[in-house]
Amino acid sequence: MTAPLVDIADLVIGYDTGMRQVRALDGASLRIDEDETLAIVGESGSGKTTLGMAAGRLLPPEAKVIGGSIHVAGVDVTRADDEALRRLRHDKLGFVFQNPTTALDPTLRIGRQVALAMGGRPPPEAIAELLSRAELNESERILRAFPHELSGGMAQRVVIAMAIARRPHLLIADEPTASLDASIREKVMSTLGRLRAESGASLVILSHDLRMVARHADRVAVMYGGRIVELGSVTRVMQAPAHPYTRALLTAAAGNERPGERLCPIPGTPPILESRCEACAYADRCAFRETRCDTERPEARPFLGREVVCHRAEAVIGAPTQARQEDR
Amino acid sequence: MEPPVIALENVTVTYRSGFLGGTAFDALRGVSLNVSAGETVGLVGESGSGKTTLGRVCLGLLHPTAGRMHFAGTPFGGLRQRRGQLSVVLQHPEWALNPRLRCGRSVDEPLILTGVPAAARRKRVAEILEQVGLDPSFAARLPGQLSGGQRQRVAIARALVTRPRFIVFDEAVSALDVSVQAQVLNLIRDLQERHDFGALFISHDIAATRYVSHRIAVMLKGEIVEDGPAGKFYASPEHPYSRALLAAV
Known part of the structure; x- marks a missing residue:
């Protein structure tokens, strides 16, 4: 068996905030294979962005790696020197950020920026060809345009074209469609998916939109309190969630309810950790809580073809779908 | 029967750029819309379709270039006169x-x-x-x-x-997390039952809109292309654009 493309083991990352240290990751472990699409979902503050950015060591200076390791394409990211890291980012990684208008340099024409991302002195035809792979037509006009002259969807396609310019092995997309209109989100996502399939790279989507994830990813990792609490194939996890948090996220999202039904929000707020959590981080908000959840830290275990971090997974998967109140 | 809180009749808003002979652009074209007390009307459409312009007209922040507008059966009049009767909740x-x-x-x-x-x-x-x-x-x-x-x-x-008798929610839940979104949507529904205000819920998220609204109006390029009960948007809306929106849910 070959080594996975990304191997993150028991990663702990904290942010120094002056007075205290806040833990963003509390022992996250994840392996990403070649040629797959993995989605990482969770609320804001769950640590998904920290995990995604850690793969390229693109974290702000106040973030400290406290424990664990990250290997990407054979490079030990936490210990690599600047040169090795530069080569890794340059050749193996591609990033797509949430807001394309801030990801592009406002003072450079698109053609110039794309050429920089491609490296060397690419002929104009090569740049146009790259843009058309990202489904951007009228490349003549786009090459001469400045970022503010493009619509959000076009700008995001330019960012995607730049991310794939060096044929990366791993593409990391942080909320790639959050700043775009609902009507073009789907098109941008399918462009991203098609390019991934063509190049055989792996794609990691960081998102809180479960419905979008369900359509575009092969596997899904649900994050809560700095850990991956459920990891498995999208169909398995979405149809029969084994972690109470996954289940609660699915019932809270508008879109699956029938007319007249009431949504069930998740009570409480996500935890802010200052040290290793010695209990289940979700216990306070959990409907399936028992005494063990407050005293014993759950460890990842295989369960029905997935991995889950919960003492009560058997009860969760067996529970009937809650009947929602009819009120309208 | 009580007149609707907000009644728009054939409202057109034209934005002009440049001095005499500059270009004109219709942000709204012949829009008619009623919002009754205790009713939420959802307004969906892509950016640039005129959703926010329509919200601003309903709040009296923008005067229609043509068309008529009534507030609870009387002509809208000045903003000062409507103090405390209109309200808005914004995205951020x-x-x-x-x-x-x-x-x-x-x-x-x-x-x-x-x-x-x-x-x-x-x-x-x-x-x-x-x-x-x-x-x-x-x-x-x-x-x-x-x-x-x-x-x-x-x-x-x-x-x-x-x-207030009328509230505009302009993308009020778009910036919130899924679980918090559900709390706020439920809150809007509960408060409406208690206070009986009319509401315009502007959003590009059709899933949240149909959950909170009684009726939904779909906007495309400054016009309302479909206006129907929210239940219809769970099944089969008529206009092809509404269907495209629904396909993304």
Whole structure:
């Protein structure tokens, strides 16, 4: 068996905030294979962005790696020197950020920026060809345009074209469609998916939109309190969630309810950790809580073809779908 | 029968750029829309379709270039005359609240402007904070000390404090997390049952809109292309654009 493309083991990352240290990751472990699409979902503050950015060591200076390791394409990211890291980012990684208008340099024409991302002195035809792979037509006009002259969807396609310019092995997309209109989100996502399939790279989507994830990813990792609490194939996890948090996220999202039904929000707020959590981080908000959840830290275990971090997974998967109140 | 809170008839808004002979662009073209008391009308469409322009017209912030507009059966008139009867909740609560004012004071301000005596104001602020599900101690906090969902609750409390007859929610839940979104959507439904205000819920998220609305209007390029009961948007809307929106759910 070959080594996975990304191997993150028991990663702990904290942010120094002056007075205290806040833990963003509390022992996250994840392996990403070649040629797959993995989605990482969770609320804001769950640590998904920290995990995604850690793969390229693109974290702000106040973030400290406290424990664990990250290997990407054979490079030990936490210990690599600047040169090795530069080569890794340059050749193996591609990033797509949430807001394309801030990801592009406002003072450079698109053609110039794309050429920089491609490296060397690419002929104009090569740049146009790259843009058309990202489904951007009228490349003549786009090459001469400045970022503010493009619509959000076009700008995001330019960012995607730049991310794939060096044929990366791993593409990391942080909320790639959050700043775009609902009507073009789907098109941008399918462009991203098609390019991934063509190049055989792996794609990691960081998102809180479960419905979008369900359509575009092969596997899904649900994050809560700095850990991956459920990891498995999208169909398995979405149809029969084994972690109470996954289940609660699915019932809270508008879109699956029938007319007249009431949504069930998740009570409480996500935890802010200052040290290793010695209990289940979700216990306070959990409907399936028992005494063990407050005293014993759950460890990842295989369960029905997935991995889950919960003492009560058997009860969760067996529970009937809650009947929602009819009120309208 | 009671006249609708807001009635728009053939409203057109034209934006002009440049001096005489510059280009003109119709942001709204012949839009007719009624919102009754106790009813939420959802307004969906892509950016640039005129959703926000329509919201601004309903609030009286923008005068229609052509067409008529009535508020509870009488011509709209001046904004001063409508003080305390109209309200708005915006997308980003962190920008909508003054970061240097304590939340109690932010909620209090509309009452000060409408000249309510101090004792009645205090009582009203405590009452409305409780109704949006916030502890009275939140009145002494600054917006920076609250989470996104709590801030949006403060913004809703401020919008409701004068007991308005009409509220515009402009992308009010788009910036919130899934679980918080559900809390705020439920809150809007519960408060409407209690206060009977008419509401315009502007969003590009059709899933959230159909959940909170009684009726949905779909906008495309400045025109309303479909207007029907929300239940229809769970099954089979007529206009191809509405179907495309639904396909993304």
